[in-house]
Amino acid sequence: MPDSEEWEALRQELERAGVAGTQELGRFVSSVGFFGASQFDERAAMPVLLAALPRLTDARLVSSVAGHLRRPWARPQAFDPLLSAFRKWAPSxxxxxxxxxxxxGSASTINRVADVVDVCRNEAFGIARQMPVAALARFKKAPEVRPALLALIHDADVGLHAMSALRRVLGAAEALPYIEDVERAHEGTQLGAQATRELRKIRKSEKQ
Structure with a gap:
C-alpha cells in the first residue's frame, strides 16, 4: 500500500527538525541479526510525532507513530497525546x-494510574484495552489496580491480559482462586479456556 500524502508531509516536518533516518518512518526491526537496524532517530523525532499525532487521519500512519512512541524513554511526555489519540481512535x-x-501502556506512570484504569474499564474501547490492562501489573502498589483487575478478568476482550497481570500483582497462589472462578463462570467460552491455560501455568509453577 503506497504511503499517503500525510506520510510525506510528516517526513518533511521531521527533516526540517533535523531528525535522521526519516525515510524509515514506520519501519520496525525486531531482530538486527536478520535485518539492518533502523536509522530513524526516534528520540529526536518524539516532539514532532507528538505534535503531529492529534491531526493525523491516516490510520496506518497513526499506528506507526504509536509504534515509535512505545519506548520507556517516552514517559511521561507521550502519555497525554497518546491518551487523546486512543480515545479518538479506539472506539471505531x-x-x-x-x-x-x-x-x-508503555507511556503510563504511577501518577496516571487512575487514567489507565478508566481506559481499561471502558468497554467501548474493546480489545484496544489489552496492553493498558497488561501495564497495570507495573503498578501493583496503587490501590485502584487490584479491584480493577478482579473485575477485568471476567471481561472477554481483556480477560487473558487481566489474569496475567493479576498473577503478577497478587502472586500465583493468591490469584489462583480468582482465576478458578473465571474458569467456572465462563465454562465453554474462549475466556474459560484462557483461564484453564492460566491455571495450568500456575499449577506447573507450584510443582517446580
Whole structure:
C-alpha cells in the first residue's frame, strides 16, 4: 500500500527538525541479526510525532507513530497525546486503537494510574484495552489496580491480559482462586479456556 500524502508531509516536518533516518518512518526491526537496524532517530523525532499525532487521519500512519512512541524513554511526555489519540481512535478502529493502547501502556506512570484504569474499564474501547490492562501489573502498589483487575478478568476482550497481570500483582497462589472462578463462570467460552491455560501455568509453577 503506497504511503499517503500525510506520510510525506510528516517526513518533511521531521527533516526540517533535523531528525535522521526519516525515510524509515514506520519501519520496525525486531531482530538486527536478520535485518539492518533502523536509522530513524526516534528520540529526536518524539516532539514532532507528538505534535503531529492529534491531526493525523491516516490510520496506518497513526499506528506507526504509536509504534515509535512505545519506548520507556517516552514517559511521561507521550502519555497525554497518546491518551487523546486512543480515545479518538479506539472506539471505531480496533487495529489502530490497539497500537495506540500498546504505546499508552508503555507511556503510563504511577501518577496516571487512575487514567489507565478508566481506559481499561471502558468497554467501548474493546480489545484496544489489552496492553493498558497488561501495564497495570507495573503498578501493583496503587490501590485502584487490584479491584480493577478482579473485575477485568471476567471481561472477554481483556480477560487473558487481566489474569496475567493479576498473577503478577497478587502472586500465583493468591490469584489462583480468582482465576478458578473465571474458569467456572465462563465454562465453554474462549475466556474459560484462557483461564484453564492460566491455571495450568500456575499449577506447573507450584510443582517446580
Amino acid at each position: 478502529d480496533t487495529t489502530t486503537g490497539w497500537h495506540l493502547g500498546d504505546a499508552l
